[in-house]
Amino acid sequence: MDSSFVEFLWVLLLGSLLGLELIGKVPPTLHTPLMSGANAVSGITVLAALTAIIRSGDNPVLLILGSVSLGFALFNVIGGFLVTDRMLAMFSRKPARKENR
Amino acid sequence: MDFLKYAVELVAVLLLALGIKGLSKVRSARSANQLAAVAMGLAVLGLLINYLGTTGISAAAWTWILIGTAVGGVLGAITAQRVPMTSMPETVALFNGCGGMSSLLVALAAAFFPAQLEAVGLVAVVSIVISVFVGAITFTGSIVAMAKLQGWLSTPAWMQSKARHVVNIALAVASLVAAIKLIADGNGTQGLTLLVVASGLLGIGVTLPIGGADMPVVISLLNSYSGVAAAAAGFVVGSQLLIVAGAMVGAAGLILTQVMCNGMNRSLVSVLFGGALGAGSSSGGGGGEYTNITSCSVEECALTLEAAERVVIVPGYGLAVAQAQHTLREVTRSLEAAGIQVDYAIHPVAGRMPGHMNVLLAEADVPYEQLKEMDVINPDFPATDVVLVLGANDVVNPQAKNDPNSPLYGMPVLDVQQARTVFVVKRGMSAGYSGIKNDLFELANTSMVFGDAKKVLGDLLGELKELGVGKK
Numbered sequence: 381m382d383s384s385f386v387e388f389l390w391v392l393l394l395g396s397l398l399g400l401e402l403i404g405k406v407p408p409t410l411h412t413p414l415m416s417g418a419n420a421v422s423g424i425t426v427l428a429a430l431t432a433i434i435r436s437g438d439n440p441v442l443l444i445l446g447s448v449s450l451g452f453a454l455f456n457v458i459g460g461f462l463v464t465d466r467m468l469a470m471f472s473r474k475p476a477r478k479e480n481r
Numbered sequence: 482m483d484f485l486k487y488a489v490e491l492v493a494v495l496l497l498a499l500g501i502k503g504l505s506k507v508r509s510a511r512s513a514n515q516l517a518a519v520a521m522g523l524a525v526l527g528l529l530i531n532y533l534g535t536t537g538i539s540a541a542a543w544t545w546i547l548i549g550t551a552v553g554g555v556l557g558a559i560t561a562q563r564v565p566m567t568s569m570p571e572t573v574a575l576f577n578g579c580g581g582m583s584s585l586l587v588a589l590a591a592a593f594f595p596a597q598l599e600a601v602g603l604v605a606v607v608s609i610v611i612s613v614f615v616g617a618i619t620f621t622g623s624i625v626a627m628a629k630l631q632g633w634l635s636t637p638a639w640m641q642s643k644a645r646h647v648v649n650i651a652l653a654v655a656s657l658v659a660a661i662k663l664i665a666d667g668n669g670t671q672g673l674t675l676l677v678v679a680s681g682l683l684g685i686g687v688t689l690p691i692g693g694a695d696m697p698v699v700i701s702l703l704n705s706y707s708g709v710a711a712a713a714a715g716f717v718v719g720s721q722l723l724i725v726a727g728a729m730v731g732a733a734g735l736i737l738t739q740v741m742c743n744g745m746n747r748s749l750v751s752v753l754f755g756g757a758l759g760a761g762s763s764s765g766g767g768g769g770e771y772t773n774i775t776s777c778s779v780e781e782c783a784l785t786l787e788a789a790e791r792v793v794i795v796p797g798y799g800l801a802v803a804q805a806q807h808t809l810r811e812v813t814r815s816l817e818a819a820g821i822q823v824d825y826a827i828h829p830v831a832g833r834m835p836g837h838m839n840v841l842l843a844e845a846d847v848p849y850e851q852l853k854e855m856d857v858i859n860p861d862f863p864a865t866d867v868v869l870v871l872g873a874n875d876v877v878n879p880q881a882k883n884d885p886n887s888p889l890y891g892m893p894v895l896d897v898q899q900a901r902t903v904f905v906v907k908r909g910m911s912a913g914y915s916g917i918k919n920d921l922f923e924l925a926n927t928s929m930v931f932g933d934a935k936k937v938l939g940d941l942l943g944e945l946k947e948l949g950v951g952k953k
Contacts, residue, residue, distance in 0.1 A: 384719070385604050387721075388715075388716060388719075388721065388724055391721045391724045391725055391728075392712060392716075392724050392728050393728075394725070395712070395724060395725035395726070395727070395728030395729050395732075396728040396729075396731065396732045397732070398498055398725075398728075398729055398732070399501075399708075399728055399729035399730065399731060399732025399733040399734075399735075399736075400732045400733070400735075400736060402498060402501045402502045402505075402729065402732075402733050402736075403501070403502075403505050403733050403736045403737060403740070404505070405505070406505040406737065406740055407507060407854075408827070408829040408830075408836055408839075408854065409507065409827075409836045409839040409852075410504065410505060410506075410507060410510060410836060411697075411701075411737065411740070411741055411836045412569055412570070412573070412697075412836035412837060412840060413504065413510060413514070413836065413840075414501075414504045414505055414510075414737060415573055415697075415700065415701050415704055415734075415737060416569070416572075416573045416576075417500070417501070417504045417510075417513070417514050417517060418501060418504070418704060418708075418730050418733055418734055418737070419573055419576055419577045419580065419704045419707070419730075420514075420517065420518070420521075420576070421497055421500070421501065421517055421521070421708075421726060421729070421730050422577070422580045422704065422707040422708045422710075422711050422726075422727065422730040422734075423521075423576075423579075423580045423583070423711075424497075424521065424524065424711050424722070424723055424726040424727065424730075425580060425583040425584045425587060425710075425711045425714050425723070425727075426521075426525060426583075427524060427525065427528050427715075427718075427720055427722060427723050428583075428584070428587040428711075428714040428715065428717065428718045428720065428723055429549065429583060429586070429587055430525065430528055430529070430546065431528070431598070431718045431720065432587055432590045432591070432598060432718070433542050433545050433546055433549070434532050434536070434538050434539075434542050434546075435536075435597050435598055435599075436541075436542060436594075436597055437597050438539055438541045438542070439594060439597065441593070441594075442590055442593075442594050442597060443541060443542065443545045444545065445586055445589065445590040445593075446545065446549070446586075446587075446590060447545035447546070447548050447549035448549065448586055449549075449582075449583045449586035449587050449590065450545075450546065450549030450550065450553060450583070451548075451549040451550075451552045451553030451556075452553060452579040452580070452582045452583040452586065453553065453579070453580060453583035454549065454550055454553030454554045454557060455553040455554075455556050455557040455560075455576065455579045456557070456576045456577070456579045456580035456583065457521055457557070458553070458554045458557035458558055458561070459556075459557030459558065459560050459561045459572075459576050460557075460561075460573075460576045461514060461515075461517070461518040461521075462557070462558055462561035462562065463560075463561040463564065463569070463572055463573075463576070464504075464514045465511065465514055465515065466561065466562075466566075467566075467569065467840050468510050468511040468514055469511065470566075470840060470843035470844050471507060471510065471511070471839070471840075471843055471849065
């Protein structure tokens with residue numbers, strides 16, 4: 381546990397540094413979609429929920445708890461990505477139409 | 482098998498990082514979002530394959546996986562398709578809250594069943610505490626943010642007073658006590674219950690006093706929190722992928738929050754602890770009754786527009802509420818057909834969320850090139866004949882530049898008063914979000930057109946047709 385904990389801390393540190401560097405200048409236009417997209421990524425807790433279900437040893441309470449958690453996480457992930465796509469579809473459509481004129 | 486697992490995880494992390502990076506550029510944003518979605522799918526697939534190859538997945542587990550997937554996935558997809566573009570901020574808040582709830586539930590599962598989830602020892606307990614604490618704040622905070630934006634909730638009076646700080650500090654102390662008790666005892670239902678309740682209430686207590694104009698910043702911050710909650714959940718179940726992705730979202734969310742604060746010229750501290758803008762600062766130069774208001778009819782407005790060469794539209798939240806973007810587009814189409822140059826001035830925080838107006842106007846087929854950012858359009862106002870302000874208020878208040886006593890002072894605004902004529906379409910003389918009087922309305926070159934944005938624009942369209950504007 382100890383060596384893997386240290387390993388996890390490294391992962392946490394590097395992940396945070398990566399996140400700080402990823403976004404530099406964002407045009408205001410993209411603030412809402414970016415927030416929405418990043419929000420969908422935070423639904424990565426699906427992995428934790430799946431782990432809880434799979435490792436439950438068929439304990440019913442744990443199965444249900446995991447399943448509810450999975451539901452919430454997937455609501456976040458699928459809803460988040462789709463809604464971001466809906467917003468961005470409106471932006472990307474414009475230049476193409478302009479060229480057609 | 483281990484090799485495959487690590488390979489899938491590494492690819493997933495790489496794609497997620499590229500996805501978030503790409504989302505900050507207009508050109509690549511859409512494909513970047515899809516890339517991130519693919520990465521997420523890959524991560525799930527990698528996890529399933531890994532377990533299939535080692536411990537196996539029981540039939541009961543599959544059943545509950547499918548149930549959770551079906552309910553969450555279908556509801557998410559329906560919500561994403563149905564929700565109107567005007568309520569995007571609320572929707573992001575709702576999704577975000579559910580992400581926090583998920584982390585909270587996983588942490589509770591690990592606390593109740595430490596043996597199955599191998600969540601034993603100090604590290605596990607501390608991770609559980611963090612995940613529960615941040616997850617609960619994210620959930621209740623996001624739900625309150627959503628309810629406030631939807632208008633289901635308003636801030637109770639005592640929440641505006643200093644008393645709220647006392648309550649919130651008490652809640653924070655209660656959470657801390659519960660956390661220490663949990664860590665000292667190793668586990669315990671009592672401490673866990675106290676932690677869930679106290680941190681949940683803290684989320685409400687911190688979010689409720691924040692004014693509507695600042696809500697986007699709060700949602701962005703809560704988004705960052707949900708990343709932290711996910712990373713903590715990663716420690717609980719021992720998943721590096723979760724830790725990286727959570728940390729990435731947590732850090733990127735923080736940067737985005739900062740960027741948004743800069744756009745509004747507000748510091749994060751004043752957003753979080755200052756309460757609603759203007760609410761506590763009645764002594765400032767902001768208050769006072771309106772005198773000298775000129776109002777005019779739609780017909781006059783149409784006549785002025787007909788004679789103009791250059792028109793700038795300033796859309797605001799009132800336009801979004803009235804769902805008037807399509808009617809507006811028809812009006813601007815007929816103006817353009819008459820050879821009038823039309824631009825849209827987009828304030829960084831127009832609407833209720835940065836980028837909100839861009840989304841709405843894009844929906845109404847407004848060409849992307851006509852949307853001008855504040856710094857680009859501001860030098861053009863002296864050469865503009867007519868400015869049409871549609872449901873915007875604080876972002877066109879000259880007080881922000883002229884009155885050092887105003888609570889708005891220092892906020893970047895659109896200099897519409899420099900145009901020859903300004904029409905302000907507004908439902909009544911009520912104040913904007915900030916509750917501050919708008920000096921623009923009293924200026925000699927400003928005329929108020931009272932009415933709902935959609936109705937006024939509809940009437941305007943009729944008048945323009947009668948005048949034959951844009952008809953060849």
